[in-house]
Amino acid sequence: MNFARNALLALLAGFISITAQAQNSAETQQHIQRVTSGLIGGIVLKGHESETRTLADRMKELNVPGVSIAVIHNGKIEWARGFGTRDGSGTPVDAQTMFQAGSISKPLAAMAALHLVQTGKLTLDADINTYLTSWKFPSDPIAAGKPVTLRELLTHTAGTTVHGFPGYASKDPVPTLIQVLNGEKPANTPAIRTEQPPMKEWKYSGGGYTIMQQAVIDVTHEPFPKLLHDTVLAPIGMTRSTYEQPLPESLRANAATPFRGDGKPVEGGAHTYPEMAAAGLWTTPTDLAKYAIEVELSLEGKANHVLNPDMTRQMVTPGMGHWGLGLEIGGADADPYFSHGGANEGFRNIFAAYEKNGEGAFVMTNGDNGGQLGDEVMHAIAAEYHWPDWHPTVRTAIQVDPKILATYVGTYALFPNFDLVVTVENGQLITQATGQPSFKMYAETETKFFPLVFPAELEFVKDDKGAVNAVILHQGGHDMKAPKK
Structure with a gap:
């Protein structure tokens, strides 16, 4: 690669960087603020407003130490920012963190x-x-x-x-x-x-x-x-x-x-x-x-x-x-x-x-x-x-009889040493996997439920006598059956 080509590439990289800095305006700051305070889950309930969360809260809840984001708008890099930390020492992530x-x-x-x-x-x-x-x-x-x-x-x-x-x-x-x-x-x-x-x-x-x-x-x-x-x-x-x-x-x-x-x-x-x-x-x-x-x-x-x-x-x-x-x-x-x-x-x-x-x-x-x-x-x-x-x-949720919800309460063995615990709080079905945060679940039918934060479904299964004996997790194209303990 000759000197002229190297100089041209350096100029190209510099132009993109300068353009990003030039657009670091009050309007851009408002974009950043609204994005970082307006995180939205993958699913919303029909007839309900989307629940928004802050980036800082979701990073803490999901145990994600660091995030780096870049946005292009009208063909140029409008902003690039780092959030959180890049390692265990607390060193902050910036736009140059790899x-x-x-x-x-x-x-x-x-x-x-x-x-x-x-x-x-x-x-x-x-x-x-x-x-x-x-x-x-x-x-x-x-x-x-x-x-x-x-x-x-x-x-x-x-x-x-x-x-x-x-x-x-x-x-x-x-x-x-x-x-x-x-x-x-x-x-x-x-x-x-x-x-x-x-x-x-x-x-x-x-x-x-x-x-x-x-x-x-x-x-x-x-x-x-x-x-x-x-x-x-x-x-x-x-x-x-x-x-x-x-x-x-x-x-x-x-x-x-x-x-x-x-x-x-x-x-x-x-x-x-x-x-x-x-x-x-x-x-x-x-x-x-x-x-x-x-x-x-x-x-x-x-x-x-x-x-x-x-x-x-x-x-x-x-x-x-x-x-x-x-x-x-x-x-x-x-x-x-x-x-x-x-x-x-x-x-x-x-x-x-x-x-x-x-x-x-x-x-x-x-x-x-x-x-x-x-x-x-x-x-x-x-x-x-x-x-x-x-x-x-956008998905539609139905109300399920609390007596039916109560039959789903229990612990289900997804994998060795990895369980899915199902509870009911104030009429709301709650699930929590081992070492993971808990999630509210919403009913599509009496037996099928879904969370708002990621694409998945839980389907409760009954035995010949009508007792709930397992749950099937449908996620990412896979169906994983977990027997009730």
Whole structure:
């Protein structure tokens, strides 16, 4: 990269930063105040006003020590702020504090792969084994003779295994990427293989992105962090971002420490993720905002620091499962947004940005309960900036006879040493899981109940004699039955 290009990138990063500072006006301060005092749960009751909470209260209740937020408005970063603490010493989070991005690593890694497509080093629809030299994806009768392609890997339609990766604690040995691909010790996940034919259905696979990571390493002969720095991070001006795993010592001075849902720090600190394309990015909401602005400007033909407009359009075109090439696509056809979430050990993050109107928000947290908090922050931002999407779901609740509610009271065994306790207080059903806060539950039917703060349902089950003997937790596409103790 020559001096002139470095100077241009520095100017670009500086322009974005100066623009954010210039808009730090009284109006912006009012936006921040209303967002941080107006958190909204994922569900509201029909006929009732949304109950709002403060960010500080919800951070305390959910045991999330630190949060960092950036908002883009009219195509520019309007504000970026840190809240709470980044570690056990009480050091505050600021806009420059780095967090593990989790699966938000994927869309930026996909952008790098598409850059290689654009420059002719990869193609989207060839057998991925064409580009793999240090390892080959094994053929499997399940694939019905269909080769796996880069397009399918990026869109989660390749039929590959391994949803996600837990990473490696500081005391544990870290496998090579090929050991991860083969499921060989010390890897802690199974081999990445075929579980259904390509393009049969959409199924999220971090394993697919790990295959992609090996492919781009093989065609470029460069370490993955360097490739991502040179092709994506530096050109966009993402100066507080890296795919280095573990995080280099020189960057740890302002990096967040991960925390569990009970408020205790993750033992040994941040996990290491050799699966860098799937989960290896360290970044900030401000840098993610720069990425989103680059995508928006490229779609308008006003920027091509990484991809040309045609390739960017392919990236955000929804296919099976409403996914583009590395991004989930939502909203109305006339006003779509692109988004992604991320979850590593002790980190939870989310972002969404609109393709056309220059609006977006980016939330990063250093707590396992930060996913719920991030959703509530996104709802508050959507309300404040009048987004057409990201609003709570409206549901109708009915009254249930107190005598029926009384039959549900008890303790239900979800997992070993993890119970769900059901009580009734003043005619209101209350649930509390081991080590978790309690939640009010509202009746959809006499046997089905839902909370307001996250998408889930409880369904009480009776035996042949009509006695309640179990509850089924419906959440995240899973149904978990818990017998009554």
